[in-house]
Amino acid sequence: MLAWTKNAQEPGGLALADVPEPTPRPDELLVRVDAFAPNPGDLAALASLSDGAIPGWDGSGVVIEAAADGLGPQAGERVVFLSLAARGWAEHRAVPHTMTASAPRDVSPERLATLPVPATSALRAVRRLGSVLGRRMLIVGATGAVGRVAVQLAARSGAHVVAVARDGGQHEELRRLGAHEVHGTTEAVEGRVHGAIDLIGGDELVRAYSLLAPGGTAIALGHAAGADEHFPYGAFVADPATADRSITSFFLGSEPGLPEEMAYLAADRDLDVGPLDIRPWTEVADWVASGGARTSGRPVFRIAHDD
Ligand SMILES: NC(=O)c1ccc[n+]([C@@H]2O[C@H](COP(=O)([O-])OP(=O)(O)OC[C@H]3O[C@@H](n4cnc5c(N)ncnc54)[C@H](OP(=O)(O)O)[C@@H]3O)[C@@H](O)[C@H]2O)c1
Missing domain, CATH: 3.90.180.10 (Medium-chain alcohol dehydrogenases, catalytic domain)
Known part of the structure; x- marks a missing residue:
């Protein structure tokens, strides 16, 4: 062959x-x-x-x-x-x-x-954040293969989706997919978020973490920028407004259940x-x-x- x-x-x-x-x-x-x-x-x-x-x-x-x-x-x-x-x-x-x-x-x-790698990664990341119903969820790098699916799955799960994409020409498309807010960079995001899925890394991940509400989680799923992360002094000093926040790494292949998840995504004709x-x-x-x-x-x- x-x-x-x-x-x-x-x-x-x-x-x-x-x-x-x-x-x-x-x-x-x-x-x-x-x-x-x-x-x-x-x-x-x-x-x-x-x-x-x-x-x-x-x-x-x-x-x-x-x-x-x-x-x-x-x-x-x-x-x-x-x-x-x-x-x-x-x-x-x-x-x-x-x-x-x-x-x-x-x-x-x-x-x-x-579908297999990107859509399953998006599904697993959204699920890892628990119930997002009525909660603000940040997706950084929303125009990519993972981000695009994550926006849709988070929106259909009832999240208020805050999408970040550097390409302004794609912002309208992200709104069409279900994003409630779209920004060019995390610097423009106001207010706290319950969870974040970051596909970019570098400064975007550092800022995504800083936007978390108490108890919130940032998933460092991707590293598209190929940049280092430098957290300023105080980033991990907690007070009542910043308690119990976490960053977690992500590896698609680390959990069982892939066949069921891929079958669900493959049969989902509404996924754009x-x-x-x-x-x-x-x-x-x-x-x-x-x-x-x-x-x-x-x-x-x-x-x-x-x-
Ligand atoms: N940990 C895991 O198991 C796992 C699984 C799947 C994917 N990943 C990782 O997740 C990341 C995204 O994967 P993907 O399939 O969605 O990739 P993709 O389709 O190539 O999308 C990449 C995204 O990153 C953006 N981007 C690239 N460089 C950037 C920069 N310097 N600053 C800001 N935005 C930038 C792109 O924006 P434009 O549209 O403007 O170009 C696009 O939104 C990759 O790093 C990939 O390796 C990890």
Whole structure:
């Protein structure tokens, strides 16, 4: 089968190569990969892969062979999947059934491919903040794949959503998705928030923490700015107005329950994943070599199969 493999000599550090078919373990399904949408984490991980390794965490496709232990989706089912062991940018891959969910047949593979890492992260982050009904919730980096879903899930959970996005051209869109307030930076946010989901890090995370009400939590989910965090003296000195505030780290793969969560998101036709920039998968290396930018929408790569 064909797969993108790390090859430091090639443009984008990737070469499309003929590689052996995967050999699933007893708890793994063999899937035909139909589409994948690279995440920032996929791109960051490329540098540390050894030559010959296949990148790619998540995607969508169809089960070729069910897991030998009989669990999980069965042959012929449409599925979404993720595995932080990578190997996803390939015609076929083996994935554990604990990281695979059945998806409706009438939802496109390209849409499904956008969901596993970002939408599940957003769902888990919103849930981690507990009941947000009637409470102010801050989402920093709201235009990204995670932030966009987080805005929608928080709004439908009854939160007063305070979205922060540096691109003013996207503010109206964020209001349409359910944000009640939209700001260009956390510096412009007034009043306290019950919880925060931060995708940016650096100064934005420091300020998100400072905006927390007593008992509030800031989830440091993403680090898109790639910047250090410096908390000023006093940030952690508590008084009645600042008591019991916390910052927590986040790792998508740290809890069970992914299949149920991905199945819920895959079946959710109301979730707006935004415009997609669908390309043939043969263009992956060129896209990576050009910087992996989003232009007309979230890049999704489609694999055309002969069978
Ligand atoms: N911990 C985990 O398990 C986990 C899981 C999923 C994602 N993540 C992390 O979460 C972050 C977001 O992921 P994503 O998939 O949503 O990424 P994405 O779709 O590429 O979105 C990135 C977001 O960050 C904004 N941004 C980038 N650089 C910025 C800067 N210097 N200042 C302010 N805003 C900036 C972008 O704004 P523009 O729209 O203006 O470009 C966009 O809103 C990434 O760091 C990713 O690695 C972590």
